Amino acid sequence: MGLGKKKIAVLCNYELLPERVGGMDAFFWEFDKKCKEANIQVDWFFPNGATHGDYQLLSIKYNSSKSIESFFLESLAQQENDYTYIITHFLELCTPFFQKAKQLSKATMIAVDHNPRPLEGYPVIKRIKKRIKGLLFSRYIDLFIGVSEYTVRELLKDFGKHIHSKTRVIYNGINTAEIKTRTNRSYEKPTFLVASHLRQSKGIQDLIQALALLPEPIKKELKIDIYGDGPYRTKLEILVHELKLENCFDFKGSTANLKSLYGLYDYMLQPTHMECFSLSILESLAANVPVITTNVGGNEEAITNNENGYIFEAMNIKQLSVLLQEIYLGKKKITKNTRNLIEDRFTIDKMVNEYLKIVD
Numbered sequence: 001m002g003l004g005k006k007k008i009a010v011l012c013n014y015e016l017l018p019e020r021v022g023g024m025d026a027f028f029w030e031f032d033k034k035c036k037e038a039n040i041q042v043d044w045f046f047p048n049g050a051t052h053g054d055y056q057l058l059s060i061k062y063n064s065s066k067s068i069e070s071f072f073l074e075s076l077a078q079q080e081n082d083y084t085y086i087i088t089h090f091l092e093l094c095t096p097f098f099q100k101a102k103q104l105s106k107a108t109m110i111a112v113d114h115n116p117r118p119l120e121g122y123p124v125i126k127r128i129k130k131r132i133k134g135l136l137f138s139r140y141i142d143l144f145i146g147v148s149e150y151t152v153r154e155l156l157k158d159f160g161k162h163i164h165s166k167t168r169v170i171y172n173g174i175n176t177a178e179i180k181t182r183t184n185r186s187y188e189k190p191t192f193l194v195a196s197h198l199r200q201s202k203g204i205q206d207l208i209q210a211l212a213l214l215p216e217p218i219k220k221e222l223k224i225d226i227y228g229d230g231p232y233r234t235k236l237e238i239l240v241h242e243l244k245l246e247n248c249f250d251f252k253g254s255t256a257n258l259k260s261l262y263g264l265y266d267y268m269l270q271p272t273h274m275e276c277f278s279l280s281i282l283e284s285l286a287a288n289v290p291v292i293t294t295n296v297g298g299n300e301e302a303i304t305n306n307e308n309g310y311i312f313e314a315m316n317i318k319q320l321s322v323l324l325q326e327i328y329l330g331k332k333k334i335t336k337n338t339r340n341l342i343e344d345r346f347t348i349d350k351m352v353n354e355y356l357k358i359v360d
Contacts, residue, residue, distance in 0.1 A: 006084040007041045008359060009107070011068050013090040016050035019254065023174050023279035023348075024089075029054035030175075030352050040359065043083075045072050069097040076104040083107040085359050090114055094133040094159055098140040110358065112145040112170075116274040116297050117154050118201075119314055127158075134159025143358065147172050148277035148298025171301075173351030174282045176343055182263040182288045188330035189221060190266030193289075195258055195280045198230030203271035203294065203314065205232075205239055210271075210321040212243040214328075222248055222328055224269065227261070229254045262287035267327065267334075273314050275299055285309075286342040290334040292323065302346070308338040 010031075014024060028044070032054070035042045044060045045068050063071040069091065076083075086101060087110045098109060122130070138144075138159050144167045146152035152167050196202045204226065211219065226236075226249060233251065240249050255261065262268065268284040268291045275297030284291050285308060293299045294314035303309040310332070312319045326332040 005039060005041060006359065007043070007082055008035065008085045008087060009043050009045060009072065009083045011045045011072055011086070011088045011091055013047060013068055015047050016052075016055060018050070018052035019256065021053060021256065023172060023283070025053060025055075026175055026348060027173070027351060028058070030348055031355060032058050034352050034356055035359075038356065038360075045075075069095075073097070073100055073104065076101065085110060087355075088112060093144070093155075094130070094137040094141070096137065098137050102140040108142045109140060110143045110145060111141045112147070113151050113155055114147055114276055115151075116201075116276040119273045119296060122158075130158040131160060134163065138163050142166060143168065145170050148301050150298040150301065151276055170351060170354040171346055172277050172279055172282065173346045173348040174279060174286060174342065175348045176286045176339070179259045179283055179286045180263040181286070181339055182265075185288075185334070186266050187333040189328060191264070192222075192224045192267050192269050193262070193265040194224060194226040194228070194269050195262075195284070196226070196228045196270065196272070198226075198228050198233040198236060200232050200235075201273045202230075202232075203273045204236055206315055206317050206320060207269055207271045208236065208239050208243060208245060208249070210317045210324060211245055211248055213318065213321040214325055218325060218328055219245065219248060222324070223250065224248060225250045225252050225265070227252045227255055227258055259283060259287075262289050265289055267292055267309075270294070270299075271314075271320060272296060272299075277301065282342055282346050285338040288337055288339045290338055292320075292327070302341070306332075306334075307336060308334060308341060310334075 032042050044058050046060055046062050047068060048064055049060050049062050083105055084107055086107045089112045093111050093113060144155050144163055146155055146169050149169055152169055155167055156164055194204060240246055262284050268289050270281060270291060270293040272294055277298035281291050281302050291303055291309035293303055295311050296314050300311060303311055305311040310323055312323055
């Protein structure tokens, strides 16, 4: 390593799967590329190794039999400790790990929070434990990064207002060049898609029940394609069958070419109960496809009601049903180009540059 050359360790509790390549993968690849251009060396600590996409270009370190935290601490103890920065993604915050890492390293410690919170908040016991962890271990984290304003508010709620001076927002971003843009939009009898991991917190069961409340003529025509898979798929399919809505829903499963599919639809539906800052919302908007979603997490930082989409109250099935009916009949419609916001504020280049400023 040359004199004065910076070296970063990035710890990501994020399994690398060739069949699931998304916005975070693209960010990792682009961040590594830009660091190399700036003569910054990056070691990546993941749960597993990978060679798909640009992962073959990354310096990946892993031990599948150990947690990322324990493996990294062993690595720090065994080698010359010359990291300038340690950045964590998807790791639990304010744990003894951060204290131990600080004891072994003089690196600046940066913790990125990507985690959504439950709609009803954490139970009292968990809130108390988080506040205690904040008092004990937040001092070992030099900078907390939230991926939305919502996330930063939740960080302060979790760990205490004393961390306010070392928090900042860096929004997730996407590669707009990869996304095919819809050039026109149907304002009557529009088409809909859902792009989501299929688990209960994504609220797709609310969407199914909302459709069941629609008048029969609309139910006979309205169709929603669901892209994604997950542990809740079987229950969702059973609910569709029980409500006799098989004609309305098509479960497409996971797909690697989702970015080319958004533009085939008029609206995206995301009835989620919890969200941090959704990449699928950004991708849909970049395809000039407005988004119908809930008032949770950072959704309203990307969606302005009646401008580039519609916001409804999470779990309010009746409200969603009325909204769907009005949109399907053309009584409500979005006419503006939704891509412009993404190109102005939420590109992957902007995201990478914000992180580079921190390590510059």
